[in-house]
Amino acid sequence: MKTLSLILALCSGWASAGAFPYPVKKKTLPNGLDILVIEMPEFKDVLSYNTMVLAGSGKEEQRGATGLAHLFEHILFTHRFKGKDGGYNDAINRMGADNNAWTWFDITYYHPLTFTSNLAGLALLESSRFKALSINEKIFQTETGAVLGEYRKVASNPSMKMEERVYDLLYPNHPYGHTTMGYYDDVIDMPKHYEAAKKFYDTYYRPNGVVVVVAGDVKAEEVFKTLGPLYSDWKAQPIPPVKEKGPEPSGDRRERVAWDSDIAPQAWVAYRMPAFKLGSPEAGAAELLDELLISPAAPLQKKLRYEKQTASGIGFDEGTNGFESAEPRAIIVSAELFKEKLAAKGDAYFDDAIKDIEDGLDALKSFSKSPGAADLLKVIQSKYRYDFLSGLSSPRNVANVMAQYYRFNRDPQALDQLLDSVQKLKPEDIDRLAQNYFRPENRVVLTLAFEPSAKKGK
Amino acid sequence: MTMRQILILAVLLAPSARALEVVTLDSKAPLVKIKVMVRAGSASDPPGLEGLAALTGAMLREGSFGDPLHPVTKEKLADLTRPWGTAAYPNAQVAKETTVIHFSAPREVADRYIDEVLRPMLTKPLFNPKELERVRGEVLQYLRSGLRLEEIENFGLTSLDNVVFEGTPYAHWDGGTEKGLLKVDREALLRFYKTHYRPENITVGVSSNDKALIEKIRNAVAGMGEVKAEPYESQVPQAPAAVHGRSALVIELPNAISTGLHAGYPLPLTRKDADFWPLYIANVWFGTHRDDFSHLYHVIREERGYNYGDYSYIEHFEGRPENLFPPLNVPRRYQYFSLWARPVAHQFAPHILRALTWELGNFIRTGLTEEECALSKNKAKILYLSFAETADRLLASRLDDAYYGMEPGYLPGYLARVDAVTCGQVNAAIKKYLQAKDMKYVVVTKKGETAKIIEGIASEAPVWGKDPHDYNIDVKEEDGRKLYLVPQPKLDILRRDAVWANEPLDIPKQNVRVVPAEKMFETSAIP
Numbered sequence: 001m002k003t004l005s006l007i008l009a010l011c012s013g014w015a016s017a018g019a020f021p022y023p024v025k026k027k028t029l030p031n032g033l034d035i036l037v038i039e040m041p042e043f044k045d046v047l048s049y050n051t052m053v054l055a056g057s058g059k060e061e062q063r064g065a066t067g068l069a070h071l072f073e074h075i076l077f078t079h080r081f082k083g084k085d086g087g088y089n090d091a092i093n094r095m096g097a098d099n100n101a102w103t104w105f106d107i108t109y110y111h112p113l114t115f116t117s118n119l120a121g122l123a124l125l126e127s128s129r130f131k132a133l134s135i136n137e138k139i140f141q142t143e144t145g146a147v148l149g150e151y152r153k154v155a156s157n158p159s160m161k162m163e164e165r166v167y168d169l170l171y172p173n174h175p176y177g178h179t180t181m182g183y184y185d186d187v188i189d190m191p192k193h194y195e196a197a198k199k200f201y202d203t204y205y206r207p208n209g210v211v212v213v214v215a216g217d218v219k220a221e222e223v224f225k226t227l228g229p230l231y232s233d234w235k236a237q238p239i240p241p242v243k244e245k246g247p248e249p250s251g252d253r254r255e256r257v258a259w260d261s262d263i264a265p266q267a268w269v270a271y272r273m274p275a276f277k278l279g280s281p282e283a284g285a286a287e288l289l290d291e292l293l294i295s296p297a298a299p300l301q302k303k304l305r306y307e308k309q310t311a312s313g314i315g316f317d318e319g320t321n322g323f324e325s326a327e328p329r330a331i332i333v334s335a336e337l338f339k340e341k342l343a344a345k346g347d348a349y350f351d352d353a354i355k356d357i358e359d360g361l362d363a364l365k366s367f368s369k370s371p372g373a374a375d376l377l378k379v380i381q382s383k384y385r386y387d388f389l390s391g392l393s394s395p396r397n398v399a400n401v402m403a404q405y406y407r408f409n410r411d412p413q414a415l416d417q418l419l420d421s422v423q424k425l426k427p428e429d430i431d432r433l434a435q436n437y438f439r440p441e442n443r444v445v446l447t448l449a450f451e452p453s454a455k456k457g458k
Numbered sequence: 459m460t461m462r463q464i465l466i467l468a469v470l471l472a473p474s475a476r477a478l479e480v481v482t483l484d485s486k487a488p489l490v491k492i493k494v495m496v497r498a499g500s501a502s503d504p505p506g507l508e509g510l511a512a513l514t515g516a517m518l519r520e521g522s523f524g525d526p527l528h529p530v531t532k533e534k535l536a537d538l539t540r541p542w543g544t545a546a547y548p549n550a551q552v553a554k555e556t557t558v559i560h561f562s563a564p565r566e567v568a569d570r571y572i573d574e575v576l577r578p579m580l581t582k583p584l585f586n587p588k589e590l591e592r593v594r595g596e597v598l599q600y601l602r603s604g605l606r607l608e609e610i611e612n613f614g615l616t617s618l619d620n621v622v623f624e625g626t627p628y629a630h631w632d633g634g635t636e637k638g639l640l641k642v643d644r645e646a647l648l649r650f651y652k653t654h655y656r657p658e659n660i661t662v663g664v665s666s667n668d669k670a671l672i673e674k675i676r677n678a679v680a681g682m683g684e685v686k687a688e689p690y691e692s693q694v695p696q697a698p699a700a701v702h703g704r705s706a707l708v709i710e711l712p713n714a715i716s717t718g719l720h721a722g723y724p725l726p727l728t729r730k731d732a733d734f735w736p737l738y739i740a741n742v743w744f745g746t747h748r749d750d751f752s753h754l755y756h757v758i759r760e761e762r763g764y765n766y767g768d769y770s771y772i773e774h775f776e777g778r779p780e781n782l783f784p785p786l787n788v789p790r791r792y793q794y795f796s797l798w799a800r801p802v803a804h805q806f807a808p809h810i811l812r813a814l815t816w817e818l819g820n821f822i823r824t825g826l827t828e829e830e831c832a833l834s835k836n837k838a839k840i841l842y843l844s845f846a847e848t849a850d851r852l853l854a855s856r857l858d859d860a861y862y863g864m865e866p867g868y869l870p871g872y873l874a875r876v877d878a879v880t881c882g883q884v885n886a887a888i889k890k891y892l893q894a895k896d897m898k899y900v901v902v903t904k905k906g907e908t909a910k911i912i913e914g915i916a917s918e919a920p921v922w923g924k925d926p927h928d929y930n931i932d933v934k935e936e937d938g939r940k941l942y943l944v945p946q947p948k949l950d951i952l953r954r955d956a957v958w959a960n961e962p963l964d965i966p967k968q969n970v971r972v973v974p975a976e977k978m979f980e981t982s983a984i985p
Contacts, residue, residue, distance in 0.1 A: 046843060077750065085947070086760075089750055093750070093751050093833065093837070094833065096836040096837055096839065096840040097840060098749070098840055098841065098843065098844055099750075100748075100782065113840070113843050113844065114840060114843070115839075115840075115843070137930075138929075138930045141763075141930045142760075142761070142762070142763040142929070142930070143760075143763065144763065145759075145762070145763020145764060145765075146759050146760075146763055146765065146766055146767075148763075149716070149759070149763075149764065149765035149766035149767075149800060149801065149802065150766045152715055152716035152765075152766075152801050152803075153610065153611055153716070153718075153765075153766055153779070153800050153801045155610075155714075155715045155716070156607065156608055156609070156610045156711065156713060156714055156715075157608045157609065158608065159608075191930075260712065260713045261607045261711070261712045261713045262603075262607065262712075263603045263607050263608055264599055264602075264603035264604075291540075295536075295540075295544070296532070296536040296547055297533075297536035297537050297540045302533060306532070306533065306592075309592060309595075312595065312596040312599045312600070313596070336599070338595070338599060339603070378541075379540050379541045380540070382541040382542070383540055383541055383542070383543055383544070386488070386489060386541075386542060386543030386546075386564060387543050387544050389487075389488055389489070390489055390543055390544075390545060390562070393847070393848040393849065393850065394847045394848050396847065397847075397848070
């Protein structure tokens, strides 16, 4: 029965192909918790229940205790439901849900998926762990072992080290200056940070800093009726802003990262970008940067990978959404180079690749003056719209996209505003974004190469 | 013409093997998805030319197509498809037995897409040699740097796949081997294309029931394979040899800060067999991928904090570690059972190998209770929500159904099949298909750690992991002696630790091969 209904689901749901095709219903509880419901009845029996905490590693201000937001994502799964160790997980597994979460600079996002018939049971479990988490120090300490394992499994990949360096150079005075995973030494020390972790939870896991998005085969009124009483006794508290503790760094900063295995060299070029103001021309233009720079049809790909064959691959280190942030963050263009060419040409090879990347970004400063700019912008806007629609492929994916953009202005129309800001762009908007931010004083350049004597560490 | 003559003519006109097959998914989403499955993948690479299937798939897009005087280059293709979305730029996915070229395009331009992209790309590939050099260079770079030195988990997973199928055409990475990739030339691409890219070897999936569109696609691919080249002799991959006893391959990385652990053996069943479903329910309980429902995850990660996760599989799972759910369009006629403990601190590696082995053996001895079977069946139904999450997955799954000849298909029949499984069948399947005595192990570690790990693997003495101190058990000092105040749940953990420690692997040192990372994937032989 469910098989058939899911297939049928894909026949409809596209009433309007021009904008976000689903109505979004919203209720804000007196304590500030926003509940959004996206009714997608064609996905019969599917319940996607998402909790977005508006705090990630970008709130970790305590030196030596990086990685706590991510650790806390893990800890939330160890909640002692009904006073029993492991009670939350046990109850989830008895009810049945796919239950996972992720953490990033601005967000910690929890996204269980189950059948609609479990709405009341899941709401009880989710509200319980977010408003009244019960943990003990020993379980906390055991879970830090899993987080250490998470660090270790990616430690052979030099991108982790590159990220650590690039953020440190971009944000020496802000928690954005470390990765979400945290520094290795801090991750090793995590068992000692029980009190700091609890403080993080007390400060940021507050209803006024959380959004619940429920999508799928649900009725908004029933969701509001079920969730309202469960979350209403969660106490609000002012959430302190994070401020940059010192001036923005300035000057073109360059650094070589040494690596201890004979890997392909890399060149990274990063710029500090503005805070993402949803609906603004600046944010709309920023949405198109991947298509303007690094997609298969974009100039950097053509020049570095095809014409000169300097690079075997080129991309944005964090994907296309890395710079969508409540506070100014960064765009990072990363190129994987060839070790044979580095051996033959030495540092001139790095210099050439970096110059090509910088020139590619600089070219956008006069995008409107390039031949056919207006037509090209239309092509790219078309691509953006189709990619946006493709992403709305399931309740879980729709909820995720909604949450990602809703957080900027807490307006249920956020996605329409986003699409509108992109579709209304003029070529000059691209020029302005590039002129304002692709400046040497905003820039950090990193190179990575094998050095036999290199040692990994903090 | 008599009826008899008509029948004879009909037989003569009939295709020699099977006709082009089309499967559809009725969807009215704004983009139509098209997937072309070729029944040939890396297992069809001729010996010494490993990587040919992957390069052929990649070169359809990268190597230009159409009129040689006015070719559609990769740059032109990128420009042409740009307004239609990222997925309009075609991609080829090469697995052991299949290559799937997939793309999607807005419905309103589907006809144009077929005329300007699909038809010429699939019927008039040019395989430009300059582009072959570039693509080969990029693949070799990934093999030498990415796969061998940067992705410790993927390295171990790929190595286990090779080791389990050692001596068969499955025994190399789908992208090829270092030596094989270097030998592929344009002629080889043409020969591979001629041999395998033929209508009778194709299943097309379309997310539309529009008859005119389907007919157009059918016509567009009808001319595939028509190039001047000598076809290769088609080879049917043989089954992997049975494993006797236990052996280990230890791969040395120059800089690993932890050790990855893998084990497996060939499994004589696929998803089309009736026994698949009870065994699947058993495996959901024992080792669901990246899920705390898994028993292995519970005992190794959650209770003891050794690593990020511990799982088991009854089918190959492509795209690990990133993918949370098994990707589609990687069907195989031969499957394997496998265990995976994600990297642990070096000193714990031998103990966790014992843990994996003992837990598997214990699972076979005890089986599942009725309650555990019911919970596992419930979990299997939840997994369905993700397996069947999107139109793309539903369409891709229909191609796999065509490959396996499954009716009803894997997803259409999934919930009913899960419902029908009895606990008796689950326990019978565990006894019939799972075993822990004939197993190949793969360990990926740091060079300086190898000797200690081999000692641990070969030792007949107890090999311990964490001690009570690591479990944060309270200690009281009394008369200069330490008194551990062990609560009951921790006592169970310590007892089980002792059982694991006392489970020798019975792998003598002569059954342990040590290979430096740089030597893996040179050829299809395990060095």
